Amino acid sequence: MRKVDARAKVSRRVFLQGSAAAMPAVAAGVSIDAASAWAQDAKNLSPNTMATLARMARDIYPHDRLADVYYVKAVAGYDDKAGQDVAFRKLVETGVAQLDASAQQRHKCPYLLVAWETDRVALLQGVEQGALFKKLHGDLLVTLYNNKEVWPKFGYEGSSADKGGYISRGFNDIDWLPQV
Amino acid sequence: MATFDLNDDSVVCIIGSGAGGGTLGNELAQKGIKVVILEAGGRYEIPDFVNDEWASFGQLAWKGMRTTSGTWRVAHDFPNLPAWIVKAVGGSTVHWAGASLRFQPHEFKARSTYGAIAGANLADWPITLAEMEPWYAKAEDKMGTTGTNGIPRLPGNNNYKVLEAGARKLGYKEVHTGNMSINSQPRDGRGACQQIGFCFQGCKSGGKWSTLYTEIPKGEATGNLEVRPNAMALHIEHNAQGKVTGVVYVDAAGKQQRQKARVVAVAGNSLESPRLLLNSQSAKYPQGLANSSGQVGRNYMRHTTGSVYAVFDRPVHMYRGTTMAGIVRDEARNDPKRGFVGGYELETLSIGLPFMAAFLDPGAWGRSFTSAIDGYANMAGLWIVGEDMPREQNRVTLDPKVKDANGMPVASVHFDDHANDEKMRNHAYRQGAAIYDAVGAVRSFPTPPYPSTHNLGTNRMSANARDGVVNKWGQTHDIKNLFVSDGSQFTSGAACNPTLTIVALSIRQADAIAGMMGRKEI
Numbered sequence: 001m002r003k004v005d006a007r008a009k010v011s012r013r014v015f016l017q018g019s020a021a022a023m024p025a026v027a028a029g030v031s032i033d034a035a036s037a038w039a040q041d042a043k044n045l046s047p048n049t050m051a052t053l054a055r056m057a058r059d060i061y062p063h064d065r066l067a068d069v070y071y072v073k074a075v076a077g078y079d080d081k082a083g084q085d086v087a088f089r090k091l092v093e094t095g096v097a098q099l100d101a102s103a104q105q106r107h108k109c110p111y112l113l114v115a116w117e118t119d120r121v122a123l124l125q126g127v128e129q130g131a132l133f134k135k136l137h138g139d140l141l142v143t144l145y146n147n148k149e150v151w152p153k154f155g156y157e158g159s160s161a162d163k164g165g166y167i168s169r170g171f172n173d174i175d176w177l178p179q180v
Numbered sequence: 181m182a183t184f185d186l187n188d189d190s191v192v193c194i195i196g197s198g199a200g201g202g203t204l205g206n207e208l209a210q211k212g213i214k215v216v217i218l219e220a221g222g223r224y225e226i227p228d229f230v231n232d233e234w235a236s237f238g239q240l241a242w243k244g245m246r247t248t249s250g251t252w253r254v255a256h257d258f259p260n261l262p263a264w265i266v267k268a269v270g271g272s273t274v275h276w277a278g279a280s281l282r283f284q285p286h287e288f289k290a291r292s293t294y295g296a297i298a299g300a301n302l303a304d305w306p307i308t309l310a311e312m313e314p315w316y317a318k319a320e321d322k323m324g325t326t327g328t329n330g331i332p333r334l335p336g337n338n339n340y341k342v343l344e345a346g347a348r349k350l351g352y353k354e355v356h357t358g359n360m361s362i363n364s365q366p367r368d369g370r371g372a373c374q375q376i377g378f379c380f381q382g383c384k385s386g387g388k389w390s391t392l393y394t395e396i397p398k399g400e401a402t403g404n405l406e407v408r409p410n411a412m413a414l415h416i417e418h419n420a421q422g423k424v425t426g427v428v429y430v431d432a433a434g435k436q437q438r439q440k441a442r443v444v445a446v447a448g449n450s451l452e453s454p455r456l457l458l459n460s461q462s463a464k465y466p467q468g469l470a471n472s473s474g475q476v477g478r479n480y481m482r483h484t485t486g487s488v489y490a491v492f493d494r495p496v497h498m499y500r501g502t503t504m505a506g507i508v509r510d511e512a513r514n515d516p517k518r519g520f521v522g523g524y525e526l527e528t529l530s531i532g533l534p535f536m537a538a539f540l541d542p543g544a545w546g547r548s549f550t551s552a553i554d555g556y557a558n559m560a561g562l563w564i565v566g567e568d569m570p571r572e573q574n575r576v577t578l579d580p581k582v583k584d585a586n587g588m589p590v591a592s593v594h595f596d597d598h599a600n601d602e603k604m605r606n607h608a609y610r611q612g613a614a615i616y617d618a619v620g621a622v623r624s625f626p627t628p629p630y631p632s633t634h635n636l637g638t639n640r641m642s643a644n645a646r647d648g649v650v651n652k653w654g655q656t657h658d659i660k661n662l663f664v665s666d667g668s669q670f671t672s673g674a675a676c677n678p679t680l681t682i683v684a685l686s687i688r689q690a691d692a693i694a695g696m697m698g699r700k701e702i
Binding site: 060177 | 229231233234336337338341345374376377384385494533537546550554556620
């Protein structure tokens with residue numbers, strides 16, 4: 001049966017315009033690190049806050065098949081929003097500060113530097129009724145899963161009418177079912 | 181295309197342009213009766229549709245505020261989105277999957293078949309299957325339903341093949357690609373299905389029947405039908421004798437208008453139709469129009485639904501091809517030995533990755549959730565459509581506090597599952613998982629109900645005016661020239677998708693209205 005090519009395809013358009021998720025300059029190869037250029041470039045939130053948001057995003061919806069860049073893109077819009085909305089900025093900064101405080105208490109380091117995902121998830125469970133977690137958890141459903149660049153990595157092909165549908169592209173090509 | 185004057189009081193004014201309103205409008209127009217359809221949403225044609233779940237939701241869905249209460253999980257997961265229905269010309273026939281099933285005989289006789297069920301407000305329809313059969317036949321011919329009128333069934337896609345193989349292994353007998361109002365071959369000026377998928381986002385080939393590009397343009401071609409998009413009805417007016425005289429609505433420019441009418445037919449789906457009747461309260465009708473029984477808004481049904489998705493060790497690509505690609509009907513019978521009355525259908529369903537993330541297990545996070553999403557390409561899925569119990573306290577009311585942009589109170593939807601619903605859902609979850617286990621599923625997910633797509637019963641039909649809102653013609657018991665023309669007429673929900681029955685009722689109702697007008701009864 002016809003399978004979907006999940007390899008990353010970096011088009012010229014992506015380099016020029018960034019992704020649909022509206023991050024001006026997130027190139028392939030970024031990582032979740034406060035010292036990295038994308039976090040340093042944030043205008044309204046601190047590099048630690050930006051990197052913490054991306055780490056939280058990865059810990060909320062961990063997909064080993066997705067590189068860090070997709071999580072970075074998924075939270076990138078928060079910097080602009082924080083510049084336009086004081087209450088939102090406070091919500092983000094307070095939420096990250098709380099998470100860092102509980103990380104310091106349990107692990108003597110900020111959330112970002114807690115080494116094991118299991119330990120970070122335990123910290124997230126302590127804040128999952130909080131405003132920042134709820135906001136991020138809800139927003140990621142769109143900013144992460146509605147990014148067309150991640151679809152092929154899950155074997156999802158997106159728009160089909162423009163390709164003539166699946167009538168000649170494998171709508172019934174399953175070949176492993178037992179004969180009944 | 182006709183345009184009618186606001187003061188033309190000879191027109192039939194229909195509120196809503198979906199399966200009920202769009203069909204009624206065309207049928208009346210074909211008989212030479214002048215019709216104005218007020219549609220709250222905009223007009224989007226086939227080229228406007230997008231194969232993109234969230235973008236399409238933004239384009240077509242009814243996104244206006246609604247409130248919820250009750251123990252149903254939708255109130256927790258989607259407190260302001262109780263229903264996933266369309267606000268656009270064509271209504272939810274733009275979004276529906278095409279399944280077109282007739283009721284079984286006993287499903288018109290719910291109260292006499294199931295008996296008195298505690299906590300349920302069951303009633304028999306004032307009509308029988310025998311009486312409906314000729315109208316079902318007309319509806320199937322109109323809609324080009326596969327498996328009827330010599331129209332071949334659609335070919336099965338990957339998702340169907342998994343369902344069929346599992347169901348046959350389990351011993352199920354009535355398994356096929358459904359009775360679908362989707363062209364398997366060109367018919368009625370529309371082409372055949374291209375297996376695009378995205379049936380919920382508006383059919384890009386036009387192979388799927390929708391009033392948007394069948395009934396409505398046919399009605400408009402007669403010169404007797406005007407469809408006014410972006411026209412949100414606020415209330416229905418009446419005269420001193422109690423007969424309705426017209427509809428006040430807000431037009432596209434935000435201005436209030438009054439369309440006078442000889443007859444008014446309400447077809448805004450089961451949340452908006454009772455909302456409009458309740459919001460039309462007056463000194464003469466303090467409980468709202470047609471509500472002497474107190475039943476307007478009550479007996480809200482939404483089918484006992486849920487989904488089962490299962491992951492296999494090899495790819496399925498369930499999203500390729502028609503969304504609802506096949507059906508298992510063996511459990512649709514009424515067999516109380518299973519522990520519940522009524523029955524259910526199992527129908528394949530697929531949603532894209534973005535909606536899978538939103539609906540698989542709302543609120544979930546972490547690796548249990550993401551490992552399920554990781555299996556997307558290897559997933560098959562089905563949807564449960566079961567008969568739910570009408571309950572008086574499951575109802576649509578006017579929210580006491582929240583108003584929309586026009587100052588109209590929004591619909592507030594209360595729903596508690598009946599014990600019968602829960603037993604049926606759990607049975608269906610087990611059978612659905614067993615189907616997939618039979619062909620090697622490695623993991624399955626009993627996915628909770630989505631925001632309701634089948635909204636029924638809130639202006640129900642009854643033989644006696646005490647027990648319901650409309651008579652066997654959809655005519656309100658209280659007001660002779662006021663009709664209900666959508667799924668809110670349903671006395672019971674039956675184990676099948678409601679559109680075919682809504683269309684059949686509308687064709688029949690058009691005959692009745694034309695007769696009553698001809699005899700000057702209305």
